[in-house]
Structures are given as C-alpha cells and as structure tokens.
Amino acid sequence: MSNTNQQPPVPNGAHYELGNGKKHILINAFDMSTVGHLSPGQWKNPVDKSATKRRLDYWIELAKLLERGGVNALFLADTYGGYDTYEGSVDNCIRRAAQWPITDPTIPISAMAAVTKNLSFAITASTSFEPPYLLAKRFSTLDHFTQGRIGWNIVTSWKKSAFKAIGLDNPIEHDERYRQADEYLRVLYKLWESSWSPTALSPDPANDSYVDPAQVRTINHKGKYFSLDAKHIVDPSPQRTPFLFQAGTSSAGSDFAATHAEAIFVSGHSPSVLRPKIDAIRALAAQKGRDPRSIKVFATFTPIVADTDELAQEKLKELKKYASTIGGLVLVSGWTGIDLSKLPLDKEISKEDSVEAHKVTSILDNFTTASTEHPRWTPRLVAEHAAIGGLGPVSVGSPQTVADELERWVKEADVDGFNIGYVTTPGTFEEVVDLLIPELRRRGVYPELPDPSEEPVTAREKIYGKGQNGLRDDHEGSRYKYHLYQEDPPYKSEEEGQT
Numbered sequence: 082m083s084n085t086n087q088q089p090p091v092p093n094g095a096h097y098e099l100g101n102g103k104k105h106i107l108i109n110a111f112d113m114s115t116v117g118h119l120s121p122g123q124w125k126n127p128v129d130k131s132a133t134k135r136r137l138d139y140w141i142e143l144a145k146l147l148e149r150g151g152v153n154a155l156f157l158a159d160t161y162g163g164y165d166t167y168e169g170s171v172d173n174c175i176r177r178a179a180q181w182p183i184t185d186p187t188i189p190i191s192a193m194a195a196v197t198k199n200l201s202f203a204i205t206a207s208t209s210f211e212p213p214y215l216l217a218k219r220f221s222t223l224d225h226f227t228q229g230r231i232g233w234n235i236v237t238s239w240k241k242s243a244f245k246a247i248g249l250d251n252p253i254e255h256d257e258r259y260r261q262a263d264e265y266l267r268v269l270y271k272l273w274e275s276s277w278s279p280t281a282l283s284p285d286p287a288n289d290s291y292v293d294p295a296q297v298r299t300i301n302h303k304g305k306y307f308s309l310d311a312k313h314i315v316d317p318s319p320q321r322t323p324f325l326f327q328a329g330t331s332s333a334g335s336d337f338a339a340t341h342a343e344a345i346f347v348s349g350h351s352p353s354v355l356r357p358k359i360d361a362i363r364a365l366a367a368q369k370g371r372d373p374r375s376i377k378v379f380a381t382f383t384p385i386v387a388d389t390d391e392l393a394q395e396k397l398k399e400l401k402k403y404a405s406t407i408g409g410l411v412l413v414s415g416w417t418g419i420d421l422s423k424l425p426l427d428k429e430i431s432k433e434d435s436v437e438a439h440k441v442t443s444i445l446d447n448f449t450t451a452s453t454e455h456p457r458w459t460p461r462l463v464a465e466h467a468a469i470g471g472l473g474p475v476s477v478g479s480p481q482t483v484a485d486e487l488e489r490w491v492k493e494a495d496v497d498g499f500n501i502g503y504v505t506t507p508g509t510f511e512e513v514v515d516l517l518i519p520e521l522r523r524r525g526v527y528p529e530l531p532d533p534s535e536e537p538v539t540a541r542e543k544i545y546g547k548g549q550n551g552l553r554d555d556h557e558g559s560r561y562k563y564h565l566y567q568e569d570p571p572y573k574s575e576e577e578g579q580t
Contacts, residue, residue: 101525106487107498107544108518108527109203109379110147110510113158115183119383119471120504121412122405124178129403129505135184137192143507144193147200150514151530153543154201154232155193156326156346156379156500157186161210162243164415167407168422171242174415177408187219194227199531201540203232203326208261210238210247213268213307220323221273221315229319229539229550234326234346237262240415259333261306266341267569268307270561271300273322274552276313278563292316298563303571320550322558324540326379330358339365340557343544344377344497348472352494355380359495371555377544380490381473383502386512390478397477400469400504409467410460416472426461469504480520488526 116124116131123129133139147155163171163181175181186204193202204223206216223231237258238244244252253261281296302309327334327342338345339362349355363373385400387393410421418435469475476486490496503509521527531537539550552558559565 103525104497105528106491106521106526107153107377107379108513109154109156109498109500110143110152110513111156111158111381111500111502112143112506113180113183114186114189115180116178117180117405117408118158119381119412119502120400120404120469121177121179121408122468123400123403123505126400126403126505128508131506137189140189140193141196143510144197144200146507146510146514148197150510150518151528152200152514152518153498154203154540156203156232156234157205158234159183159186159205159207160240160243161207161238162240162246164240164411165242166418166420167411167414169420173407174411177405177411179405179408179411187223190223190231191226194230198537199230199543201230201232201324201543202227203234203324203540205234205236205328207236207238208265209253209258210243212309213265214272214309214311217269217272217313218315221313221318224318224320224323225315228537229541230537231320232324232326232344232540234328235262235266235341236328255331256333259337262337263340264304264306266558267561268300268302268304268309270322270558271302271309271566272311272313273317274558274561275563275566276300277317279317282316298566301568304569305572305574320539320541322552324544330355330362335362336365338362338376339369339371342376343541343553343556344379346379346381346500347496348381350466350474352490355494355496363495369557372553375545375553375555377497378495379498379500380494380496381471381502382487382490382499383470383473383475383504384483384509384513384517385475385477385504386480386483386516388479388516390482393477393479393482397469404468406464406468409469409471410464412471413463413467421460421463424460426464427459430458430460430463470502473502480516483517484520484524487521488524 112118114134116134118131124132130139144155160180160183164174164179165171167173173179190202190204193200202223220231220233238252241252244250252258276298278296278298280293282292284291297312299312300309325341325343326346327338327344328346329338330345330347335358345362347355347358359378363376366376367373385393385397387396413419414421419430424430424434466475474486474490476483487499490499501509501513518527522529538547541551542549545553
C-alpha cells in the first residue's frame, strides 16, 4: 500500500543513466487492437499476424517478446469511430481494414501482466465519452492488477462518427475539448489522490473492520463540465495516479501537456519540425513550476531492420507488395481533415485544403510543414509514406544504420525515446528485440535486463527512479494529495458571478 512521493535519485528529471554519463533511450512498442494500425494492408502478408489480435494468445506472446527485450512499455492506441473523410465515406476505412475493426485495448492487459514482471502498459482512453468516476475505477483496477505498471495516454476525441455513436451530432470544439479535459483530470486527481488516506485500509479483525470510513473522503465536485458526490470505490493502487501520457502538440494541447503530462507522444517526419514544439512544451512546463526535463517525449518511429542495409532494402521491397495505398490515404485524410481523393496528385498540400473542422491539428501541421527531408507535401508523397509507417519516419537498414538514426533524432529533436511502430507484427518487434536493442546496448544507450532477483518497479519508477511511485512534487496533481486537499468552490458561470 506504500505510495511514497520522495523525489527521484536522478537529478533534473532525467530517466536512468547507465553509469557512463549517457542518457538511455526509452523504447515503447506501439500497437493497436486492430488489423491495420499504421501500415494498412500488411494483413495480406503471410508473415503478419495482425488478423489474430482478436485472440488472447497474440497479446500474451507479444508481451513475452517485449519483456525478453527489456522494452519499456507496450503503448496501445485506440479510437472510437471510423475514418470517413476520404471520399466522404467510411467504406474504404472498413474495406481496407484501416483501424477497423477494433477491440477494447484494456481487456488483454491483465493476461499480459500475468506473464511479465517488468513490461509497463500505456492505454489510450478519451476524456470525451465517459464520466471520470468510471475511468478512475478502471485504471485503479489495472494499476492493482499490474502492480503499478499502468499508464494512461490521455486523448480528447474529435471524430464525428464517434460522437454520433453516443448520440451527439458534432464533436466538441477543439480548444473547448482541452478545457473539459483539464477539469476531467482534476476530478480524477481528487478521486485517485484525495479520497483515501494512506492508512485508510487498516484491517482490524478483532473489531470486524477492514477500512476506516473516517479516512475515506467524499469528493464533492461541482464544475463547469462535471459534478461528483462520491468516494473513490477502489483503494489506493501502487501508483494511485497512472503514469500520464498525452498526445497532441497544438497550442491548447501543449498547454494541457505542460500542466498534466509526464510524457508526451509526438509524431512528425522530421526532427526540425518537432523540435520547436518540444521546446515550447518544456518552456511552458518551466513557467508552471515544473522541471522541464521531467516531461519525457516519445516520437513515432518505424524501423525496418535486417543484418545489412541491403537485406533491409530487400525487406522493404517485399513489404511494399502488400501495402494498401488507399488504406494509408484513408488514415491521413481522417487525421488532417483533407479529402486527399479530391486533390491532384502533385498539388502541394496546404492547411486551406483542410475543410473538415474536426481533425488532429498537430498531424495537419506535420503534413503541411516543409522540412529539409520533405520540402513540399503532395498527395503522391503522402501516399508513399502513408501505407508504411503512417505518422512518422521509417528507417531502413542494419542495426547500426537504424541506431544512428535514433541517436540523431534524440540529438536534433530533443526526444527521450520512441514509440516503435510496426510494419508486420510480431516481425518488426522481433527485429527490435533481436537486432536493434542489442546494438543500442553496445553503444551504452540502452539498459541491460533487470536482475531477476530484484523487485519489479512501477511504470513511474522506470522513468524517474526507484521510490518515485507517486506523482512528483512539482506535478499539478500533487496538490490534490490527501493531506493537502482543499475542496474547490462550486463553478459559477459569468452570469451567476455577476448576480
């Protein structure tokens, strides 16, 4: 039941160093409970097992593989509706298996946790579709069952198809979504951090008492978006608050990340495009009194690795035979709000082409911002990229070549690690575990496997050091800890405030 909040032994928010003065690279495996994640069409490839994700053994075997390699976490994307921007229809999303069908990513977590000791799990869940109380219960349960190895990738939802599925005609406006999400997080902090005293669970058989009700606080929250009058129904888990990821680098998303995120997930095809956004988030975090280095940045990255550069290029050539170009365009059209089926193949894409109000603003920026690597984006170029790798760079080569590229991104973009996307699964992840990670270890930038005799650590401890199970003292959620908690006054609208 310990929930210590001592500051980490590693200075300046840096994750573990390896005793050689080098900051190690953090690697997450990036997957999704769907057939076509970021490289649609590979289900046709005989070596790909994407179509078996609806069987529990797919996830169990994947978890064992990642554990064997010492991968930091399995990061699971999720979505709540189909992509219907391309040709104004969801038909090609369905036909090409472009993130369709998709199952719930939370269900396999317990099975994977049962066959691993060190692998963490990060699950995407939206602040838009369910009351905070329900999400709080689910993540507290997962944190218990994984013994503190759970993270939450916080997203605000934007798809019209998803909102229509729950009976709403239109999504919430972009910046309003983040204002709502900010209050959502504060309700969760109250439940996770403020409701239970550290000593509330105190079994006393002689007096037939398991929990002291005087030490379980009722949370009375009356806000603009949410109201709550309840005690958290789950006792404090090893981390209390799961490790917090956030995806999105728009202006509103960056401010939200600087306030709440412990790690951010970014996507872009060039370090030069991402670096200003990362710098801005770190600067915002510093303004809010946080150590800017405590926010860890993970970039999307898809490697295609073989023993030599030549063999890797042959592998890419084979993978292209199965790629679904239209499936890729379906995804990018949805993310950017641009119906790429309507544009001439060699027209330079601009933000003015995005006529759909509901989209991922940060991804639109990525596909409309010039860089040395991509001086102009056209539908033809997008088509080449979209079918393999989707959101970020694809690096093809020997372990040495790909490791060089990872180190370049760390240096030029100031990222701390990578969400490794796959082309085929488990093939890409096998390449990472058996070829890429050993090369990174040889360079002194990736840790050795934990000693089996050591006690496993939590998801947060893997980032900040042993003993840091709970939120850092400079995190916004820390002011909601049980002994510090003060109830917020009820929300009043501007009209009410003037009366």
